[in-house]
Amino acid sequence: MVTATTTPHRIGVNDVLRLVLELFAFVTLGVWGFVSFVFPLNIVIGLGAPILAILLWALFRSPRAVFSVDVYGKSLVELLVVAATTLAWLDLSQPVVGIVYALVAVVSGVIAGRKELAR
Template identity: 60%
Template sequence: MNERSQQQSLPKIGPNDIVRFLLELFAFVSLGVWGFLAFPLPWPGVLVGLGAPALAILVWALFVSPKAVFHLDVFGKALVEIAVFSAAALGWWALGQPVVAIVFAVVAAVSGILHGRKELAG
């Protein structure tokens, strides 16, 4: 395989793709933090603290990831993404951190809109 065809097969990663990846990681960590802090330890705090991010990761892997098992259209992926990001933002809100919740929700919404426009255009 020559260098030109190898460059053409590589996916283009833009700044919004990096922001989206960081948003995903932040959402998963946020759900874990919410689970551990919102519920009494050891039970159900440990169960929710580990289960909430695990469920979100599973749903993301099944429906939204680039190698998703179930292929959805742009709107279906957007609904799953909105559900996961909203859950993370609501978790921060429930923990008494409305600034974190609002900033996360706004950044996620803007990033999602930019990504959706890109997906629909091409």
């Protein structure tokens, strides 16, 4: 019987922060869609924007992504979601929230990217 030994992945503070940032992005895109547009377009965008972001994340960025891309491709997808979330906050007339979110997400992404490149 052959068993594979793998080292367990430790979940750190940055991993938890990245999960919170990801969930915040999805909720933000939904709220933005429902608030910024008139009926019936608000239903379409309010549901469609977070679904599109979740789909992109699941296909390319998640730990069990459907498509295997290098760290730069993953970073591009992550930056698209972060940029969309930041622009949504700016459109909602909340620039402080958008800028703080962008700064925290970019710093967290750089830390995670450097960690991933070091492997």
